[in-house]
Amino acid sequence: MARKRSRRRRSNPAPFLIIALVVAAVVVWAIVPRTHHRERETVTQTVSQITAAPAATQEPVPSTAPPSPAASPAPSPAASPTASPAAIASPAAGGPQVAIIIDDCGQWLDTEQQIIALPIPITLSVLPDVRYTERIAQEAADAGKGVMLHIPMEPLSHAYPGPGEIKDAMTDDQVTKQTEEDVAQVPLAKGANNHEGSEASADDRVMKDVIAVLKAHDLFFVDSRTSAKSVGQAVAQDDGVPNAKRDVFLDNQADVAYTESMLEHAVEVAKRNGSAIAIGHPKPTTLAAIREYYPKMQAEGVTFVLAQTLVR
Numbered sequence: 001m002a003r004k005r006s007r008r009r010r011s012n013p014a015p016f017l018i019i020a021l022v023v024a025a026v027v028v029w030a031i032v033p034r035t036h037h038r039e040r041e042t043v044t045q046t047v048s049q050i051t052a053a054p055a056a057t058q059e060p061v062p063s064t065a066p067p068s069p070a071a072s073p074a075p076s077p078a079a080s081p082t083a084s085p086a087a088i089a090s091p092a093a094g095g096p097q098v099a100i101i102i103d104d105c106g107q108w109l110d111t112e113q114q115i116i117a118l119p120i121p122i123t124l125s126v127l128p129d130v131r132y133t134e135r136i137a138q139e140a141a142d143a144g145k146g147v148m149l150h151i152p153m154e155p156l157s158h159a160y161p162g163p164g165e166i167k168d169a170m171t172d173d174q175v176t177k178q179t180e181e182d183v184a185q186v187p188l189a190k191g192a193n194n195h196e197g198s199e200a201s202a203d204d205r206v207m208k209d210v211i212a213v214l215k216a217h218d219l220f221f222v223d224s225r226t227s228a229k230s231v232g233q234a235v236a237q238d239d240g241v242p243n244a245k246r247d248v249f250l251d252n253q254a255d256v257a258y259t260e261s262m263l264e265h266a267v268e269v270a271k272r273n274g275s276a277i278a279i280g281h282p283k284p285t286t287l288a289a290i291r292e293y294y295p296k297m298q299a300e301g302v303t304f305v306l307a308q309t310l311v312r
Contacts, residue, residue, distance in 0.1 A: 095301040096270030099123060099310050100250075100290065101222065101279045103150055103195065106130040106137075111282040116143045120294050123307040125150040125193055128164035128185035141188045146306035148222070149189040151182050151210065153197025155226070161196040166210060168203050175209035183217055190308050191220035191242075193279075198227035207235040215241045220311040222246065224279060242311035247273075250280035250289070259289035267297055275310050 105112050105124045109132050115122060116139055123146030126137045137147050152161035154168055164182040166175055183189070192214055194201050201207060201223070211232070214221055220242035223233035236243035247269050250262045259280065269276040280286040294304070 095303055096267065097275040097303050097305045097310065098266050098270050098297065099146075099275070099277045099305050099307045101125050101146075101148065101193065101246075101277065101307050102282055102286075103193070103224070103279055104281050105140075105150065106133040106135075108282045109136065111284060111287055112136050113139065114287055115282060115290075116140050116145055118291060118294070120304040121306050122146070122290075122304070123148055125195075126186050126189070127152065127162055127195060128182040130162065133185055137186050137188045146308060147186065147188045147190060148307060149182060149186040149192040149219070150195045151179065151192050151197075152195045153200035153206075155196040155200075156198045158199070159196075166197070166200050166206060168200055168206060170206070172205070172209050175206055176213055179210050179213040183213060183219070189219065191222060191311065193222040193224045193246075194226065194230075194232060195224070196226055197224070197230075201232050202227050202229040204231050204235065207232050208239070211235050211239050211241055215239055220244075220308060222277065222307055222311065244277055244307070244311045246279045247276040248278040250278050251283055251286045254283050254285045256285045256289045256292070259286050260293045263289065263293045263297060267300055267302055270302060271300075275305075277307065277310055 099121075101123045102112070102115055103125045105126045107127065107130050112124065112132070113136075115124070116136075121144075124136065124140045125148040126133055126140075127150045140147050152163070152165045154165060155161060164178065164185065166178055166182075170178065183192075211221060214236075221232060221236040223230055223236075223243065223245040225246045233243050233245045248262055248266045250259050250266075252258075263278065266276045266278040280290070298304075
């Protein structure tokens with residue numbers, strides 16, 4: 001039987017090469033558009049983030065009414081916390097005037113700086129020779145606020161009212177010398193009032209010495225009226241020194257509601273007499289009450305003024 005010769009088939013590479021090229025083309029076709037699409041998505045997201053950034057860093061503006069679902073998200077200029085007092089209320093010309101004096105300044109820097117930042121005329125009465133005497137007087141003056149000297153005077157309890165104290169037992173020369181030193185501590189002051197002093201302010205001799213120094217420096221005097229027996233305003237009037245007296249104490253209680261009630265009392269006094277001087281202290285509750293209540297006072301026609309405006 002004749003043997004059959006087996007012949008090896010030679011494989012032709014051409015078909016495989018064609019198939020590989022077709023597959024590669026399909027893969028490239030599938031990958032390239034998607035990659036391009038992802039790049040477009042990335043660019044779109046980046047642009048979106050950039051344009052959205054300012055809105056994300058905007059501080060929310062408080063509103064006096066519940067927001068409506070259909071309301072525009074854009075803040076209202078009238079509700080802006082940086083709006084001027086005139087935008088909140090426009091007091092009538094010739095209406096009641098209120099001067100707020102904040103005593104004991106120079107000791108609680110953070111609270112006092114926030115008081116300075118209030119968008120109304122306000123006067124800071126600064127103690128001599130305390131930690132922030134010079135700094136807070138300068139910052140108040142730079143902000144257009146009023147600056148006064150808060151003269152420490154002996155109280156009936158004889159408790160120490162602080163450096164620069166004026167005492168009953170001092171001679172005339174000692175009172176004059178100490179008052180001169182106190183005035184030199186707050187050179188930006190336009191006037192002065194007494195810190196405590198329920199005893200010293202009732203002493204005619206002592207007050208004549210104090211007022212004489214204020215007159216020599218062209219400073220006005222506001223009688224804090226820490227005692228009903230105070231003769232400070234009377235002596236100032238007799239000596240021709242511009243003067244006034246305190247009408248309302250705002251914060252005998254460290255309570256926001258109480259201080260707001262005293263602010264309303266100041267409004268009543270101002271409406272009755274044409275003006276009122278209210279004295280408070282750098283307490284967080286006092287700051288909170290003034291910040292909350294001053295627009296309501298303006299809505300009642302009150303104009304806020306510096307203390308120097310109300311001396312006569």
